[in-house]
Amino acid sequence: GVRCIVSKEDELSNLLPAVQHAHNNSQHFSPRIEALIKTAGYGRRGLRALTGREVYVVRLYLSGLTINEIAQRLNRSKKTISSQKVAAMYKLGLRCDIELLRYGMEAGLTDA
Structure with a gap:
């Protein structure tokens, strides 16, 4: 499954931590992706x-x-x-x- 996500708009310096987390099979989202996740909204129908x-x-x-x-x-x-x-x-x-x-x-x- 998806464990790490970075944006192509992220700084290059965000790529190495993502690769390290992926190698360790741990979750990582770049700061830009974290911000998008936190501000995303959705309906309540469930x-x-x-x-x-x-x-x-x-x-x-x-x-x-x-x-x-x-x-x-x-x-x-x-x-x-x-x-x-x-x-x-x-x-x-x-x-x-x-x-x-x-x-x-x-x-x-x-x-x-």
Whole structure:
């Protein structure tokens, strides 16, 4: 799964700590990503608004799998998996993957 995230807009000095944390299999977010996570907001409808398949796709995505890998694993098209992820984000009021990551962490959908 995803353990370390840096932004391409981060200073180069933020890259070495991320690599060290990844090597040690520990979690690390660059300062820019930390700020985005803290300021991200989302709706309050919760997981009950999602179908079982949407929850499963989100869990797989948050574990570090790509849309392509999820599609292969579930024997579905990339478009179907992408649509299920987008539908889940819409129902939760999430606008970007950073918000999805934050929600997933708070809802216990990820090990991160």
